[in-house]
Amino acid sequence: MLGRRLLLTVPTLFGVLVVAFLLLNVVPGDPVLEMVGERADSATIARLRAELHLDDPLPAQFGHYVWAVVRGDLGRSYITRRPIARDLTERFPKTVELALAAMSFAAVTGITLGVLAAVRPGGAFDRIAMLLAYLGVSFPVYWVGLLLILLFAVTLHWLPPSGSGGLAYLILPAATLGMRSLAVLARMTRGAMQDVLSSDFVRTARAKGLAELAVVGRHALRNALIPVITVLGLDVGNYLTGSLLTETIFAWPGVGRYVLSAIEKRDLPAIQGSILFLSVVFVLVNLLTDVVYAKADPRIAYD
Amino acid sequence: MRLFRLCAAAAPLMLVACGSKSGGATALAYYETYDPRSLDPALSTDVPTGEMVSYVFDGLTAFDVNGRLLPGLADRWTIGRDGQRYVFHLRPGVRFHDGRAFTAADVRATFLRVLDPASTGGRAWPLYPIVGAQAYAARAATEVRGIQVLGDTAVAFDLTEPLAIFPKFLAMPVVAIVPSPAPADLAAHPVGTGPWRFVAWQHDDYLLFAKNLGYWGGAPLADTLSVRIIPEPLTQAAELEAGRLSAVEVPFGEGSRWRARRPDWLQGKPALRVTYVALNTRRGPLTDLRVRQAINYAVNVPEILRTVWDGRGVVARGAIPPLLAGADTSRTGYGFDAAKARRLLAAAGYPSGFEIQLWRSSSNVVLGRVAQAVQADLEKVGIRVELVDRDASSQRQAARSGKADMALLDWWADYPDADNFLFPLFYSGNFGPGGNYAFYRDAITDSLILRARRTADDAARTALYRRIDERVYRAAPWLYLWFPVDLWAKHPKVQGWEFPVISNGQRWTGVRRLP
Numbered sequence: 128m129l130g131r132r133l134l135l136t137v138p139t140l141f142g143v144l145v146v147a148f149l150l151l152n153v154v155p156g157d158p159v160l161e162m163v164g165e166r167a168d169s170a171t172i173a174r175l176r177a178e179l180h181l182d183d184p185l186p187a188q189f190g191h192y193v194w195a196v197v198r199g200d201l202g203r204s205y206i207t208r209r210p211i212a213r214d215l216t217e218r219f220p221k222t223v224e225l226a227l228a229a230m231s232f233a234a235v236t237g238i239t240l241g242v243l244a245a246v247r248p249g250g251a252f253d254r255i256a257m258l259l260a261y262l263g264v265s266f267p268v269y270w271v272g273l274l275l276i277l278l279f280a281v282t283l284h285w286l287p288p289s290g291s292g293g294l295a296y297l298i299l300p301a302a303t304l305g306m307r308s309l310a311v312l313a314r315m316t317r318g319a320m321q322d323v324l325s326s327d328f329v330r331t332a333r334a335k336g337l338a339e340l341a342v343v344g345r346h347a348l349r350n351a352l353i354p355v356i357t358v359l360g361l362d363v364g365n366y367l368t369g370s371l372l373t374e375t376i377f378a379w380p381g382v383g384r385y386v387l388s389a390i391e392k393r394d395l396p397a398i399q400g401s402i403l404f405l406s407v408v409f410v411l412v413n414l415l416t417d418v419v420y421a422k423a424d425p426r427i428a429y430d
Numbered sequence: 431m432r433l434f435r436l437c438a439a440a441a442p443l444m445l446v447a448c449g450s451k452s453g454g455a456t457a458l459a460y461y462e463t464y465d466p467r468s469l470d471p472a473l474s475t476d477v478p479t480g481e482m483v484s485y486v487f488d489g490l491t492a493f494d495v496n497g498r499l500l501p502g503l504a505d506r507w508t509i510g511r512d513g514q515r516y517v518f519h520l521r522p523g524v525r526f527h528d529g530r531a532f533t534a535a536d537v538r539a540t541f542l543r544v545l546d547p548a549s550t551g552g553r554a555w556p557l558y559p560i561v562g563a564q565a566y567a568a569r570a571a572t573e574v575r576g577i578q579v580l581g582d583t584a585v586a587f588d589l590t591e592p593l594a595i596f597p598k599f600l601a602m603p604v605v606a607i608v609p610s611p612a613p614a615d616l617a618a619h620p621v622g623t624g625p626w627r628f629v630a631w632q633h634d635d636y637l638l639f640a641k642n643l644g645y646w647g648g649a650p651l652a653d654t655l656s657v658r659i660i661p662e663p664l665t666q667a668a669e670l671e672a673g674r675l676s677a678v679e680v681p682f683g684e685g686s687r688w689r690a691r692r693p694d695w696l697q698g699k700p701a702l703r704v705t706y707v708a709l710n711t712r713r714g715p716l717t718d719l720r721v722r723q724a725i726n727y728a729v730n731v732p733e734i735l736r737t738v739w740d741g742r743g744v745v746a747r748g749a750i751p752p753l754l755a756g757a758d759t760s761r762t763g764y765g766f767d768a769a770k771a772r773r774l775l776a777a778a779g780y781p782s783g784f785e786i787q788l789w790r791s792s793s794n795v796v797l798g799r800v801a802q803a804v805q806a807d808l809e810k811v812g813i814r815v816e817l818v819d820r821d822a823s824s825q826r827q828a829a830r831s832g833k834a835d836m837a838l839l840d841w842w843a844d845y846p847d848a849d850n851f852l853f854p855l856f857y858s859g860n861f862g863p864g865g866n867y868a869f870y871r872d873a874i875t876d877s878l879i880l881r882a883r884r885t886a887d888d889a890a891r892t893a894l895y896r897r898i899d900e901r902v903y904r905a906a907p908w909l910y911l912w913f914p915v916d917l918w919a920k921h922p923k924v925q926g927w928e929f930p931v932i933s934n935g936q937r938w939t940g941v942r943r944l945p
Contacts, residue, residue, distance in 0.1 A: 174547060207467050208617070217633060273664055281671045288668040289660060291635055378660040380634035388464055388634075388661075391793065393823050 201400030241316025263310030487606035487622030497846030513592030539610030702843035756895025783812025868907035
């Protein structure tokens with residue numbers, strides 16, 4: 128099963144490779160001019176074009192490109208001249224760190240809120256939690272991030288406004304990045320819990336005299352979590368490919384910002400390399416999620 | 431406060447991450463909006479790189495915060511009677527951070543390295559005035575005849591023609607002196623003679639520098655200087671308010687809040703920068719002088735400056751920023767006069783106006799709004815403007831190649847001299863890529879600009895600049911907008927810091943932070 132799934136990722140990745148390669152050729156403007164900035168002489172420009180194979184026929188250029196990628200060489204940034212593969216692998220751990228923190232925060236808080244809300248539907252806690260969840264989905268990330276900075280860093284001085292370092296630096300960006308998932312998870316958990324709580328086996332559990340905590344915690348939650356895990360699994364790929372906005376607001380040195388600044392500077396090899404790298408991450412993470420999911424729930428099988 | 435102490439435990443990051451809160455009284459913290467391209471002077475084409483280079487390296491000359499020329503690694507220089515030969519006498523006893531002694535041979539090696547096509551910095555032009563430099567850069571020569579090493583302590587340059595501003599070229603970061611032979615990883619681990627030694631660089635996160643105790647100009651007052659990379663202006667401001675940055679530029683749109691809340695933190699100074707709309711003098715109706723003048727009359731510049739630009743600027747009646755010699759702040763400007771604009775348009779044969787394109791860059795939001803305001807004003811006199819949105823580089827390319835009727839742009843000084851606003855922008859030899867996006871050509875202007883470049887006497891040169899600026903202004907190759915006034919905020923605990931009008935003019939040596 129795994130082998131087949133793995134095989135299926137090959138055409139996907141090849142497609143990405145073609146798109147990433149063509150990017151350089153469809154974007155208007157001369158990439159070399161971007162490299163050398165204002166006031167460059169034509170000799171330099173001609174030499175750089177030759178170095179980058181820009182004057183070769185398209186298939187030959189693609190050949191050069193694929194051969195390099197296969198060797199793990201994503202090329203060098205036009206702007207910094209550093210190898211792009213190294214730039215990305217330097218920043219990726221930071222993105223993983225933030226992603227894990229945001230997901231843990233969203234999962235723990237979201238599921239807790241959802242369960243508590245479902246226990247007494249229509250109660251005060253339910254209403255407040257669902258209102259918060261509603262706002263969490265609606266508020267723009269940028270705005271929430273800046274408000275959190277103003278409140279917790281500038282006014283209260285509890286946390287640093289931005290940057291990376293210890294745990295203190297992780298809290299605000301993780302909360303900002305996880306906010307949307309938190310809200311979705313809270314609503315999903317509440318819905319699933321309500322379904323489960325009104326099902327026959329829960330009635331049976333209550334009837335045989337189990338404590339409410341055991342009913343909710345052990346019997347109901349376990350079953351309610353299945354759709355929740357699905358949603359969480361789908362999110363993993365999104366988180367791991369970096370967050371442009373959160374990383375920018377909090378000056379977090381992850382891959383999201385790398386991609387953004389590459390786009391801003393029209394650093395085409397860096398954009399190309401990032402697309403390729405992030406696509407691979409995305410495809411692999413989704414593959415992994417599918418596999419884990421099948422293991423967790425025996426009813427699911429991939430043919 | 432507990433969490434701040436928590437972060438102080440992360441020892442190596444402490445000075446940077448926890449900055450001034452726990453890093454002690456002697457840590458300074460600055461920021462850049464994006465990661466420097468490199469730390470190799472030869473690659474310093476962007477502001478962050480130029481600033482970092484100015485901390486670690488020295489040039490033969492230097493700028494102070496107000497853009498005045500100072501001696502650098504050369505403590506004095508002499509100019510031959512013909513104005514074409516410069517002899518720079520080097521400061522004795524200077525050492526690189528790795529202990530090597532600095533000599534005249536390093537100057538020559540540095541300059542050859544910058545000119546070498548293999549370094550592909552693309553910005554070797556400050557050295558082009560030297561005899562043989564361009565040929566060397568084009569691989570047409572194996573030696574630069576105009577550079578002569580005179581023993582260990584002096585170096586002479588022969589120029590192709592007299593150039594009074596040449597010493598200013600040598601203060602630019604691209605020609606900062608590196609040791610020879612240059613270390614292979616200079617871009618990542620720079621070794622210079624400057625006031626700060628390089629310590630660490632975490633990409634997109636921070637750079638850390640420590641004071642050079644043996645600096646020839648006296649060691650910096652602070653022990654360390656960290657430079658955070660913070661893209662979002664509102665986050666930068668929050669970092670300053672939290673006491674973790676020494677100074678920041680006040681974000682656009684936040685000016686009034688800061689003026690009300692922290693007036694004593696603020697510093698405003700006219701920048702060496704001009705914001706303008708290049709009117710392509712070779713395209714359509716814009717070939718007619720009366721049309722270009724009409725455009726200058728039709729747009730209510732002071733109003734746009736006040737409302738859209740946060741009032742942060744001085745209306746431009748010329749291209750030379752007010753801080754530079756040659757600027758004429760008393761010149762009579764076009765002024766806002768829609769009726770006069772209509773009369774001029776009628777006289778030019780466009781009584782019912784015409785259609786035209788204005789190219790703007792979508793990456794600069796505020797400038798984008800300025801374009802809309804210009805469009806609205808021109809509409810009132812019958813000029814129907816189509817806004818063309820492109821990313822910055824496509825817009826620049828269109829302007830360069832002459833495809834844009836009008837392009838909204840700003841020009842930043844590379845060196846603080848009026849020449850940097852006249853020669854690139856209005857000399858006909860600099861059409862397109864050189865900076866003359868208006869494709870303005872006037873034989874008298876050309877000859878005056880060249881004459882000014884060759885004039886050694888400062889007063890005479892200043893008079894020439896004023897005359898050129900006046901002449902060009904009347905020919906209206908631009909819609910003249912304003913000289914931006916930069917607004918900065920400095921943390922009250924930081925002493926001795928002033929924001930520089932030219933980016934490498936503040937080297938943080940005389941700055942300290944009170945506990």
